[in-house]
Amino acid sequence: MIAEPVPLEAAWRWIEANAPQLEAEEVDLAAASGRVPASAPIAGADVPASACAAEDGYAVRAEETLGAAPYNPLPCAVVEVGDGPLPHGAAARVAAGEPLPPGADAVLPRDAIDPEAGSRIAVLAPVAEGDGVMIASSELRAGEPFWPVERQRQPLRPAAIGLLGAAGVWRVSVTRQPRTRILIAGAPVALGPMLRALVELDGGRVIGVDPLDRRQSSAEHLVAGVDVVLIAGGPADGPEMEVRGVAIEPGCQTCLGRANGTAIVLLPGLPAACLWAYELVAGRAIRCRGGRDPCLPYPSRCLRTTRKIVSTLGFTEAVPVRLDPDDRTAVLPSPGSRPPRLRIAAQADGFTLVPATSEGSAAGSVITVWLFEPAAARDAGRG
Amino acid sequence: MIAEPVPLEAAWRWIEANAPQLEAEEVDLAAASGRVPASAPIAGADVPASACAAEDGYAVRAEETLGAAPYNPLPCAVVEVGDGPLPHGAAARVAAGEPLPPGADAVLPRDAIDPEAGSRIAVLAPVAEGDGVMIASSELRAGEPFWPVERQRQPLRPAAIGLLGAAGVWRVSVTRQPRTRILIAGAPVALGPMLRALVELDGGRVIGVDPLDRRQSSAEHLVAGVDVVLIAGGPADGPEMEVRGVAIEPGCQTCLGRANGTAIVLLPGLPAACLWAYELVAGRAIRCRGGRDPCLPYPSRCLRTTRKIVSTLGFTEAVPVRLDPDDRTAVLPSPGSRPPRLRIAAQADGFTLVPATSEGSAAGSVITVWLFEPAAARDAGRG
Numbered sequence: 001m002i003a004e005p006v007p008l009e010a011a012w013r014w015i016e017a018n019a020p021q022l023e024a025e026e027v028d029l030a031a032a033s034g035r036v037p038a039s040a041p042i043a044g045a046d047v048p049a050s051a052c053a054a055e056d057g058y059a060v061r062a063e064e065t066l067g068a069a070p071y072n073p074l075p076c077a078v079v080e081v082g083d084g085p086l087p088h089g090a091a092a093r094v095a096a097g098e099p100l101p102p103g104a105d106a107v108l109p110r111d112a113i114d115p116e117a118g119s120r121i122a123v124l125a126p127v128a129e130g131d132g133v134m135i136a137s138s139e140l141r142a143g144e145p146f147w148p149v150e151r152q153r154q155p156l157r158p159a160a161i162g163l164l165g166a167a168g169v170w171r172v173s174v175t176r177q178p179r180t181r182i183l184i185a186g187a188p189v190a191l192g193p194m195l196r197a198l199v200e201l202d203g204g205r206v207i208g209v210d211p212l213d214r215r216q217s218s219a220e221h222l223v224a225g226v227d228v229v230l231i232a233g234g235p236a237d238g239p240e241m242e243v244r245g246v247a248i249e250p251g252c253q254t255c256l257g258r259a260n261g262t263a264i265v266l267l268p269g270l271p272a273a274c275l276w277a278y279e280l281v282a283g284r285a286i287r288c289r290g291g292r293d294p295c296l297p298y299p300s301r302c303l304r305t306t307r308k309i310v311s312t313l314g315f316t317e318a319v320p321v322r323l324d325p326d327d328r329t330a331v332l333p334s335p336g337s338r339p340p341r342l343r344i345a346a347q348a349d350g351f352t353l354v355p356a357t358s359e360g361s362a363a364g365s366v367i368t369v370w371l372f373e374p375a376a377a378r379d380a381g382r383g
Numbered sequence: 384m385i386a387e388p389v390p391l392e393a394a395w396r397w398i399e400a401n402a403p404q405l406e407a408e409e410v411d412l413a414a415a416s417g418r419v420p421a422s423a424p425i426a427g428a429d430v431p432a433s434a435c436a437a438e439d440g441y442a443v444r445a446e447e448t449l450g451a452a453p454y455n456p457l458p459c460a461v462v463e464v465g466d467g468p469l470p471h472g473a474a475a476r477v478a479a480g481e482p483l484p485p486g487a488d489a490v491l492p493r494d495a496i497d498p499e500a501g502s503r504i505a506v507l508a509p510v511a512e513g514d515g516v517m518i519a520s521s522e523l524r525a526g527e528p529f530w531p532v533e534r535q536r537q538p539l540r541p542a543a544i545g546l547l548g549a550a551g552v553w554r555v556s557v558t559r560q561p562r563t564r565i566l567i568a569g570a571p572v573a574l575g576p577m578l579r580a581l582v583e584l585d586g587g588r589v590i591g592v593d594p595l596d597r598r599q600s601s602a603e604h605l606v607a608g609v610d611v612v613l614i615a616g617g618p619a620d621g622p623e624m625e626v627r628g629v630a631i632e633p634g635c636q637t638c639l640g641r642a643n644g645t646a647i648v649l650l651p652g653l654p655a656a657c658l659w660a661y662e663l664v665a666g667r668a669i670r671c672r673g674g675r676d677p678c679l680p681y682p683s684r685c686l687r688t689t690r691k692i693v694s695t696l697g698f699t700e701a702v703p704v705r706l707d708p709d710d711r712t713a714v715l716p717s718p719g720s721r722p723p724r725l726r727i728a729a730q731a732d733g734f735t736l737v738p739a740t741s742e743g744s745a746a747g748s749v750i751t752v753w754l755f756e757p758a759a760a761r762d763a764g765r766g
Contacts, residue, residue: 029576030575030576030579030592032576033576033579033580033583033584034580034584054653054721054722055636055651055652055653055656055722056569056616056636056652095569095616095652096569096616096651096652096653096656097571097574097616097652097653097654098569098571132722133722134653134722138722138724139724139725139726140726146726146729147729147730148730151730154756154758156580157580157729157755157756158577158578158580158581158584158658158661159577159658159725159728159729159731160729161576161577161580162573162574162576162577162654162655162657162658162725162728162729163654163725163726163729164576165571165572165573165574165575165576165577165654166571166573166654166725168573186439186478186479186481188480188481188548188549189548190545190548190549190551191480191545191548192413192548193412193413193415193416193544193545193547193548194541194542194544194545194548195541196413196416197416197417197539197540197541197544198541200416201416201417201541209413233439233478233479233480253438253439268438268479269438269439269478269479269480270436270437270438270479270480270517271480271545271546271548271549272545273438273479274545275541275542275545278541293758295758296757297757298757299682299754299757299760299761300760300761338437339437339438339515339516339517339521341521341522342522342542342545342546342549343522343523343529343546345542345545346529346530346540346542346543346545346546347530347531347534348542371682372540373537373540374679374680374681374682375537375676375678377682377683377760378682378683
């Protein structure tokens with residue numbers, strides 16, 4: 001029953017082969033933030049479709065403002081134009097983003113006018129054609145993509161949401177979120193909230209966090225209606241496992257299997273081992289199914305280790321680190337602890353991975369560190 | 384009506400004085416991920432309270448396994464102990480995280496036994512006292528804090544959730560999320576989804592995204608029941624504004640005011656200007672009220688600019704950048720565009736800020752860049 005653990009890279013290959021990207025679904029633009037686009041959509045029309053005001057002010061014909069100055073105010077009628085053209089000698093109030101009326105070719109900012117009584121203003125400064133104007137198609141031309149193809153695996157950010165909104169796109173095609181079942185089997189129930197938090201950070205949708213009912217634990221039953229199953233403290237004698245052990249430390253009891261084409265990840269029951277097994281193995285399955293970049297979802301840095309790191313050959317070892325409070329180019333690796341402790345992970349700023357082929361790193365050497373928080377991932381001396 | 388814009392740092396000081404941290408509320412541990420703790424809680428008891436199994440296996444008395452070997456298997460009865468002590472000469476099946484029965488002092492891993500018929504196993508290898516055991520209080524001692532005080536402004540990560548769960552803490556005191564009203568006034572309605580996405584990334588709770596009804600726009604009415612109000616394309620002649628313009632580009636029309644003690648931020652109506660005004664000014668109000676680190680919520684990097692950056696003295700300028708695809712230590716700043724464009728922001732990997740006192744940076748100089756995505760914030764040559 002106990003097999004040789006496979007290298008971490010082999011576990012990753014298994015996941016990439018067995019946790020394929022899910023199909024697309026359409027969601028409202030207001031719910032699309034953080035979702036992963038299923039394609040690089042193409043603008044159906046120019047954005048903006050016609051020249052717009054770039055700021056609040058008064059749409060005018062630029063040539064009619066020539067010579068205006070505080071000592072030579074040019075009176076001007078403010079008109080409501082509706083959809084019609086701007087009459088000569090008149091100005092129309094416009095808000096930023098609004099189309100200019102036909103005939104107008106510049107926007108007078110509010111500090112270039114003197115609001116006179118009634119529906120008149122005095123122009124105090126000239127504007128040139130195009131001043132205060134966002135010209136047609138200056139964001140996007142019809143047929144251009146909204147973002148480059150290489151950005152496709154990245155969750156939608158607010159600026160992309162704004163650009164889609166500006167183009168009038170109100171429904172977006174995104175990769176479905178992996179429905180994830182979390183089962184706790186012979187492990188502390190306290191693992192449930194931690195695993196839920198991990199899955200949600202990787203864009204998964206948690207369907208339930210439940211104790212494993214061994215009477216109902218046929219592999220087919222476990223995978224019904226979900227895209228990934230995580231079992232903490234799972235019985236390796238349960239569903240058919242294809243990978244029995246991954247050469248990582250902590251977390252070497254991690255197993256990978258399938259039922260009806262759905263990936264099942266068995267995680268160790270010890271909380272700290274479960275955490276690292278999720279970070280190094282299970283999270284990748286969630287990210288792959290959700291169409292995300294499979295790599296670790298943390299910024300990385302090359303930093304000096306202030307202490308020697310000792311690691312076991314043959315195992316990829318996750319070593320929590322803290323930033324050196326006196327030198328932000330250095331980290332203090334946690335001294336190894338067996339069994340691994342959750343508190344060390346909770347108090348860490350990030351972690352390093354010692355490859356299976358390495359016995360560790362000497363004090364002073366530069367290592368790659370993944371950092372949990374933006375605040376931790378700030379370059380030295382800047383904030 | 385048009386006043387001199389204040390420096391960005393003065394706007395930040397106004398926000399820190401007028402957008403104070405909200406009160407604490409209690410939430411379930413399962414909903415606490417990403418929330419900001421309102422205090423650094425203290426462990427009420429040792430974690431774990433007694434020695435636990437660090438892996439799945441058989442709890443034994445270590446001294447009774449002396450001499451066991453594949454050629455000298457020691458037979459051993461497997462017993463159910465309930466809450467009672469482990470009988471001499473027996474083993475009790477335990478799962479990782481479960482307390483050891485009194486008397487047991489080691490856990491035999493599954494590959495150190497031969498499962499014999501019925502309720503007997505054969506021990507194939509000796510274990511030493513403490514092997515496979517997580518000793519009492521090895522995570523936390525009663526009275527110790529769950530995390531250092533300096534981590535207090537950071538959203539709760541999964542490891543902290545796990546540690547709280549391991550200690551049996553099922554309710555957590557967190558800072559209330561700022562209830563945020565978004566009003567669209569004389570600006571494209573397309574701004575709504577973008578502003579919602581921005582507020583949610585900063586931990587705010589969006590109460591509504593609505594057009595500003597000018598008949599109901601008394602300042603007191605706008606702030607009723609919420610902690611922050613954002614008005615895009617807002618009329619500077621509306622609620623009483625204390626800061627009329629912030630010296631940032633894009634976004635210099637940003638205004639700050641209060642009604643009944645609640646902060647109101649007026650954002651420009653042009654989508655790209657609105658985005659940058661949120662990033663540089665309004666987001667800080669959301670983060671301050673929610674008890675987060677007020678700084679920009681992105682990892683920063685010191686990188687070389689491949690092009691000269693030209694900026695206007697007197698304004699802090701946000702310049703979108705893309706990573707150089709051929710050299711990950713360098714960025715390509717976007718050529719300045721007036722009016723600013725949302726597409727450039729949507730396609731950027733991050734941005735740099737040119738201080739108001741600087742006219743820009745020469746090509747080849749090192750600048751601080753904030754990066755949107757973990758993938759972008761990876762150190763050169765590593766992934």
